[in-house]
Amino acid sequence: MSSESPNTPAAPLTTTGTRQVPDRVSLDGVETRWDEAWTAQDLYGFDRTATREQVYSIDTPPPTVSGSLHVGHVFSYTHTDVVARFQRMRGREVFYPMGWDDNGLPTERRVQNYYGVRCDPSLPYEDAFTPPFEGGEGKSGPQVPVSRKNFVELCERLTVEDERLFEALWRRLGLSVDWSRTYQTVSAESRAVAQQAFLRNLARGEAYQAEAPGLWDVTFQTAVAQAELEARDYPGAFHRVAFHGSEGPVYIETTRPELLPACVALIAHPDDERYQHLFGTTVRSPLFDVEIPVLAHPLAEPDKGAGIAMCCTFGDLTDVQWWRELQLPTRSVVGRDGRILRETPEWLASDGARARYEELAGKTTFSAREAVVAGLRETGDLDGEPVTTQRKANFYEKGDKPLEIVTSRQWYIRNGGRDEALREALLARGAELGFNPDFMKVRYENWVSGLNGDWLVSRQRFFGVPFPVWYPLDQDGEPQHDAPLLPTEDQLPIDPSSDVPAGYTADQRGVPGGFVADPDIMDTWATSSLTPQIVGGWRTDPDLFSRVFPMDLRPQGQDIIRTWLFSTVVRSHLEHGSLPWSSAAISGWILDPDRKKMSKSKGNVVTPMGLLEEHGSDAVRYWAASARLGTDAAFEVGQMKIGRRLAIKVLNASKFALSFGAADEPLSLDPALVTSEIDRAMLAGLADVVEKATAALEAYDHTRALELSETFFWTFCDDYLELVKDRAYGEPSAETASARAALAIALDVLLRLFAPVLPFATEEVWSWWREGSVHRAPWPTPEPLRTSADPGVVAAAGSALAALRKVKSEAKLPLRTEITAAELVVPAAMRPGVESALGDIRSAGRVTGTLTLVDGDGEACVARDAVLVPPAPKA
């Protein structure tokens, strides 16, 4: 053997002990039985004395516990487990933790409904708090306000049960996770990591606070980041509205007439002939009679609408850009609740304008629009009727109302969105990362190249990781945002709404001269982007961290390349100056039979546990492993049935291969005993399979590896096993010993090849005749199997056997039928192979008389002039 992996036995194993093969083999109960055995042995426990070179570390995606797992999870987590098992057998010490994502909006909502509470960070912690009820799924009603700490405790209580169910499913599926290494994204440790990483970003100037217009969800009343946007179709209508110029009306078209009081300029393209004479002049807005400058800006598109746009603060992101670049005034009228601000703005001077505004104050944008349109009709400033249109609007991915743009103070982390050097550095990180499949890299590059701002990390929610920041209050009680009070790292995690900054006392909270907490929490990605640091012990266990980081693999879905993957790269680049992992494995979607992405709302989700119970875990894993990374796969029960058949075949073929000779007589695995040509040829073929399958798995191509092993295995069963079984049954001789050793060696290798995909069936068989677990056995290498024989001998002999079978099949006779004489037409290339295996061919084909070999061409052997003697009919 050319290379020794750490768990290769010191001396090559050449014989096995006695065998205990059950009379009846079955997959029933293997999942539970082996899960228990593996747990008892701590088979997948991580050995933290391993060095970084020995470790293979996986940054497992933490599923959202307040949701439910579906077949897509089973699919992609199987891909990861195949990698983990392969690497473990290759001799790597696999660091394979499991996390639970219980931070964020889905959990917040679930806890609210389940316990009838809501989070109010301004409240003090209550020691023995009892929620009003439990199990209030979907109930709505008055919710008792509780402190953030109480809320987090309830969250932890609720998610414990979810986690148990999730773990049970993963165990059933056979994930080789080290279950002593689980983490929660809402845990104290995760919060501490998130806060510490943030404080370091802040110290290095990578995190900053800014007051600026930004996208705002009026339902959740929080700022929203670029990565959380979703463009959706939204019905709207173009309204042609007259502004009053000195030389007559100037018409603009708008879908948001309610923003008329927020208008700050009319803007056309600098080259637009139609508006040259107006540039530099002013017009007056209808209804509100505000003097509005007409300005030129290249971003205006002459063929859009009237070619001249109404710039408001703020209707869309283009408005923001105009406002910034043309230094326009701020005239906001939409509040954080999505309603028109109640206070009449000071820029509305005339009584008429103020009266018009008062009609709008407090209305939703929708109602305000109706009122403005009615007003425009009344004054004759609406030209024609509104023309309905489908427009695209930006939505928060979890929201159902279009986003507004609101000015607010927010925290940002630099991500290259407004800094070319950093953008280039992050693009370089992307280039350095091994994407599997590699075309997924394009999504990363597109996203980073298209960033238009830094990462907005603050959210105006209550449940989540709070910013570890307080502000001193001046003598007027105003917070001094530019002089934040920060905790030390060893104090983390803190909750600024209940903890007190150094040098202050609790009773100074909110008092002039005292302090106040930053009210915001972090975006969930601000925590999730640190999963390698959380699970690797960055904060508390530097020794562990040095052994697992940078990690080897990030498995994840393609939809969160722009969020989870990118944000993790950003944090690692900023904090560690490296990639967080060297490779990423991107799984595809599961499509239902209509080729649509499976989703709960469509009611076509099959419960994963039901699937595992019905088909068996190995079968479901086989289906998952049959799909390549990055490729969408159909949810196909047929493929699971094939997997089940394969698993059962592994049991049966193994039972058979182990049945020759006395059970108390050890089987030899010594290749030196393999002397018959066809046996040596079979091993040579297997050597090729091992070599190619290993290369495929190294390249994250589990599909190819499985296909190679599977194809070999079926030929092994259907042809090779049939050919050699008579010889293997024979009296002790060199030929018999050759067949038995070849079968044992092949079985030993095949079980290991299949172990990553079929962990239960292979372990079951392994236990019949081998010590320990197949999952800690070394991955096979081709060298011990190599022989000088031509692997084509097996194919040639198989072709000869098929020809003999075909004669019987066409004569509609049983395969037991004897052939007392026949001619076998053999293509020249197969002649040596057929000759070398003639004895096996004769016995497998039940040829009892003369078998004459005749030269032929073609690609397969053909039998002719066969004399067939059917078996005597049974009584």
Next chain:
RNA sequence: GGGCCUGUAGCUCAGCUGGUCAGAGCGCCGCGCUUACACCGCGGAGGUCGCCGGUUCGAAACCGGCCGGGCCCACCA
């Protein structure tokens, strides 16, 4: 509008850098309870590789165009 993926037997998919590629499994048809397996075995039928051009001695594979499916980004006047 830009980009990525994808279109091969009824179905799900292999066909890697152009020359045994026209394949596998399921399904279908026929046969068979063979000292592992009926949750099985054996044999067989099925496709002008989305369409049209081009490159080449040769293309499912490479190039261009078109058509169809999926997805991402941009488009919010």
